[in-house]
Amino acid sequence: MTDVLTLGETMGAFRAAGPFRLGGTAELTVAGAESNVAIGLARLGHAVRWTGVTGADEIGSLVRRTLLAEQVDVQAARITPDASTGLILFEPRTADITRVLYYRRGSAGSRLSVEDVRRAFDLGVPRIVHVTGITPALSESALAAVTEAIDLGRQAGSTVSLDVNFRSKLWTAAQAAETLRPLLENVDVLIASDDELPIAGDHEVPEVVVKHGADGATVHAQSRSWSAEAHRVTVADTTGAGDAFVAGYLSARLDGLEPGDRVRRGNAVAAFAVATPGDWQGLPTRTDLELLDLQAGSTVR
Numbered sequence: 001m002t003d004v005l006t007l008g009e010t011m012g013a014f015r016a017a018g019p020f021r022l023g024g025t026a027e028l029t030v031a032g033a034e035s036n037v038a039i040g041l042a043r044l045g046h047a048v049r050w051t052g053v054t055g056a057d058e059i060g061s062l063v064r065r066t067l068l069a070e071q072v073d074v075q076a077a078r079i080t081p082d083a084s085t086g087l088i089l090f091e092p093r094t095a096d097i098t099r100v101l102y103y104r105r106g107s108a109g110s111r112l113s114v115e116d117v118r119r120a121f122d123l124g125v126p127r128i129v130h131v132t133g134i135t136p137a138l139s140e141s142a143l144a145a146v147t148e149a150i151d152l153g154r155q156a157g158s159t160v161s162l163d164v165n166f167r168s169k170l171w172t173a174a175q176a177a178e179t180l181r182p183l184l185e186n187v188d189v190l191i192a193s194d195d196e197l198p199i200a201g202d203h204e205v206p207e208v209v210v211k212h213g214a215d216g217a218t219v220h221a222q223s224r225s226w227s228a229e230a231h232r233v234t235v236a237d238t239t240g241a242g243d244a245f246v247a248g249y250l251s252a253r254l255d256g257l258e259p260g261d262r263v264r265r266g267n268a269v270a271a272f273a274v275a276t277p278g279d280w281q282g283l284p285t286r287t288d289l290e291l292l293d294l295q296a297g298s299t300v301r
Contacts, residue, residue: 003046005126008034008135009109011086012059031279040247051076051120055108059085076120083108110138129153137170161189164196226260231271244273
């Protein structure tokens with residue numbers, strides 16, 4: 001059985017050592033919020049399916065190869081010859097600030113469709129359907145795909161999770177609110193950072209998870225609230241920390257843990273993510289999670 005189905009755009013990702021205008025070297029990998037979550041869940045031992053569209057190009061091959069190597073099911077993914085795989089560029093501007101540049105307008109990933117989602121469900125009903133607020137911003141067909149995923153998940157009895165994941169380079173907060181709020185009536189778990197909560201507005205989502213960054217996270221459910229502090233680790237790169245938290249939180253939910261323990265696992269997975277450069281490279285296995293109990297500076301021999 002599939003534990004989690006997620007869908008969205010995964011791009012080729014270039015990480016520069018310095019400002020792009022000065023040239024120099026850049027590392028090529030892949031990145032995408034939904035696939036980051038998929039990799040995180042797969043490393044924690046869950047069966048995860050990702051559906052999306054890549055171009056019939058070398059970057060698309062890299063995306064599919066990377067996800068397969070991470071034990072993510074890509075059977076429902078589609079290759080199109082009509083558009084190129086999108087790109088995302090990460091440019092460090094200070095030690096603590098990274099600028100993101102997108103080359104994804106009209107990309108293969110924006111061609112995601114209702115048919116892609118239906119094909120994914122035909123392969124098996126997932127326990128959790130996870131979507132983000134990024135995908136609906138890409139195109140009308142991508143919005144329709146997210147809506148279909150939520151509707152099919154609801155009909156099949158899956159838990160539906162939505163991470164607001166607002167991206168100001170894709171749309172305004174007002175546009176995001178207008179699009180996402182109608183979807184929330186069929187969502188079971190809403191995930192947002194403190195500054196994203198106004199986009200969600202008033203709602204009756206049963207489980208609301210609020211990410212506080214370095215201050216940890218809180219979940220509101222069953223007329224109660226549970227909070228947990230973030231782990232104090234040496235930060236190398238905060239990119240992908242939110243996705244890492246989501247992977248840990250959903251993993252704990254799949255394991256039947258109580259809300260407070262879900263937040264704690266989310267924080268633990270996020271700690272590994274920020275301690276390593278890259279969106280998903282530092283994501284832990286279950287065995288790795290035990291390392292956070294060691295004293296700082298310890299060496300495992």
